Amino acid sequence: MDNRAPLLQVKNLKQHFKISRKYTTKAVDGISFDIYPGETYGLVGESGSGKSTTGRSIIRLYTPTDGEVVFDGRKVSGKLSKEDEKYLRTNMQMIFQDPMACLNPRKKVKEIIAQGLEIHHLYKDKADLDEKVDRILERVGLSKEHATRFPHQFSGGQRQRIGIARALIMNPKLVIADEAISALDVSIQAQVVNLMKDLQDELGTTYLFIAHDLSMVKYISNRIGVMHLGHIVETGTTDEIFHNPIHPYTKSLLSAIPHPNPVVEKKRVAMVYDMEKEGVDYTKGKLFQLTPTHSVLATDDEFVRWSK
């Protein structure tokens, strides 16, 4: 395992939403994971498993119900000093699924991208700001001619590049990419993921990559956390998750990935995970450590059964 201090520590994070007097949704129900500098941690799971809520709690869009998030040695929740507040706002950035929904349609691309630097006064003068915008546009595969255009004048893939530029111009330590490529065509998805990888190599950025599509997660992640109903049921290196999955939920997700070879694809059998039938209750499980990097949430009986 990595000897360095983690960049992000999520400790027993809970994010519950009170829906009515009687009903509370436990969107995130006590998850823990660390992310090390320069790595990509993929958070996967089907819709409603709590992935977005996790990302949003980390970046402080929500106040956690319980637990703790520590970023670069600084506690993220609670009352923060002005300095910590600024540090977090610049060093943690988020890229969202639908760039159109979060790019102001009335603003030019250069205004959108420069906004973070302007708010935090992170530029010398107007010329410096323009230069920074031009440079980041070029880095994400757009050109300075694009700076004066409006979001609607771009394709989906280009708009996602604008979202990436807006996040990366802050030179953040952590980028949370929440289904950042899900809305794009498959060929464009690969382009955007490659761009994110290149920028990571160049800048050393750390990613929390949230997605339901395991094939892209496999390609970009060093480690993966598999999330279901507010719990991380299995975590491991990408190799461990893909080649030695233990939890039946992980196995069912893997078995749902279409195979590119039509002959193999024809024989693919999707595994069904029926947790009621299996009698699984995540709140009764504990973490079983298979290797220093691979662990699974299970009761004693389940662990014996699932590891066979």
Ligand SMILES: Nc1ncnc2c1ncn2[C@@H]1O[C@H](COP(=O)(O)OP(=O)(O)OP(=O)(O)O)[C@@H](O)[C@H]1O
């Ligand atoms: N602000 C909220 N208020 C109430 N319930 C919420 C809120 N945000 C999320 N939820 C609920 O929490 C659960 C987890 O949602 P979340 O969006 O985190 O899952 P997800 O894995 O990211 O799925 P998706 O990919 O569909 O967004 C869902 O049942 C959702 O309805």
